[in-house]
Amino acid sequence: xxxxxxxxxxxxIATAGHNYTTRLWDTDTGKELATLKHQEEVSPYGEQDxxxxxxxxxxxxxxxIATAGYQYTARLWDTENGKELxxxxxxxxxxxxxxxxxxxxIATASSDKTARLWDTENGKELxxLNxxxxxxxxxxxxxxxxIATASRDxTARLWDTENGNVLATLNHQSRVIxxxxxxxxxxIATASRDKTARLWDTDTGKELATLNH
Numbered sequence: 444x445x446x447x448x449x450x451x452x453x454x455x456i457a458t459a460g461h462n463y464t465t466r467l468w469d470t471d472t473g474k475e476l477a478t479l480k481h482q483e484e485v486s487p488y489g490e491q492d493x494x495x496x497x498x499x500x501x502x503x504x505x506x507x508i509a510t511a512g513y514q515y516t517a518r519l520w521d522t523e524n525g526k527e528l529x530x531x532x533x534x535x536x537x538x539x540x541x542x543x544x545x546x547x548x549i550a551t552a553s554s555d556k557t558a559r560l561w562d563t564e565n566g567k568e569l570x571x572l573n574x575x576x577x578x579x580x581x582x583x584x585x586x587x588x589x590i591a592t593a594s595r596d597x598t599a600r601l602w603d604t605e606n607g608n609v610l611a612t613l614n615h616q617s618r619v620i621x622x623x624x625x626x627x628x629x630x631i632a633t634a635s636r637d638k639t640a641r642l643w644d645t646d647t648g649k650e651l652a653t654l655n656h
Contacts, residue, residue, distance in 0.1 A: 445497050445512075450505040455522060457508055459496035465510045467522060477525030481514050498539045502546045507563070509549050511537035517551045519563060529566045533559065539580045544587040548604070552578035558592045560604065570607035574600070580621045585628040589645065593619035599633045601645060611648030615641070 446459040455476065459465045463481040468474065481496060496512035507528065511517040513536045519528040535555035542549055548569065552558045554577040560569040572578075575596035582591045589610065593599045595618040601610040613619075616637035623632050630651065634640045640654040 445495060446499050448499050448501055450501045450508075450522070451503055452505045455501075455505065457499045457501065457510075459499040459510060459512070461494050461496075463494045463496065463512075463514070465496050465499055465508070465520075467508070467525070477520075477522075479508070479510060479518075479520050479525055479527075481510065481512060481516070481518065497537065500540050500542050500549075502542050502563075503544060504546060507546070509540045509542065511540040511551055513537075517549065517561070519549075529563070531559075531561045531566060531568075535577075538578065541581050541583055543583050543604070544585060548587075550581045550583065550590055552581040552592060554578075556594075556596075558590070558602075560590070560607075570604075572600070572602050572607060574598070576618075579619065582622050582624055584624050584645065585626060589624075589628070591622045591624065591631055593622040593633060595619075597635075597637075599631070599643075601631070601648065611643075611645075613641070613643050613648060613650070615639070 444458050444460045448457050456468050465479040467476040498511045500509045508520045517531040533553045535553050537551050537553050539552035556574050558572040558578050558581050574594040577595045580593040590602045597615050599613040599619045615635040618636045621634040631643045638656045642651040
């Protein structure tokens with residue numbers, strides 16, 4: 444099992460695993476509610492992927508779930524019936540997926556050195572956010588106006604979700620693995636292979652603290 448997420452209403456959890464499969468479970472009974480199956484695919488480079496689903500996220504209203512993995516796609520599913528609603532075709536393996544707070548956009552993080560924004564209603568690609576190496580993680584700010592990405596290029600970056608412009612570049616000494624906003628959106632935390640987590644001011648990009656491991 445590679446990833447797990449609670450639905451916002453707390454009634455369902457999703458687990459993402461191997462063999463192209465994500466499963467939905469009832470949190471009260473532990474009963475399996477649905478099995479979401481990605482299609483087995485061969486990459487554009489002729490490689491058979493290993494079936495890993497790497498990321499899963501619920502929409503704010505708990506009615507939709509997004510899954511992403513090594514199949515060069517992210518997919519949307521109806522949590523009530525397990526029906527596939529949309530496919531978003533990326534250019535390489537997808538490592539992370541996140542919903543915007545209003546549920547109208549999803550972001551994907553990929554090994555093609557980009558994060559991408561997609562319209563959840565029509566599947567249209569809205570923006571491409573470019574790094575210098577693969578992107579490991581992505582997160583929306585609580586107000587949905589900013590998106591944070593974490594990359595193997597030793598940076599996390601803040602972007603304007605409206606126009607895709609870079610707002611700040613947050614530098615580490617090694618690849619950045621994870622990123623998260625504080626509930627008020629004023630602070631962002633990054634985690635890196637340089638043995639630190641760091642806190643940053645989201646308005647200025649100024650480093651506030653270094654947490655050493």
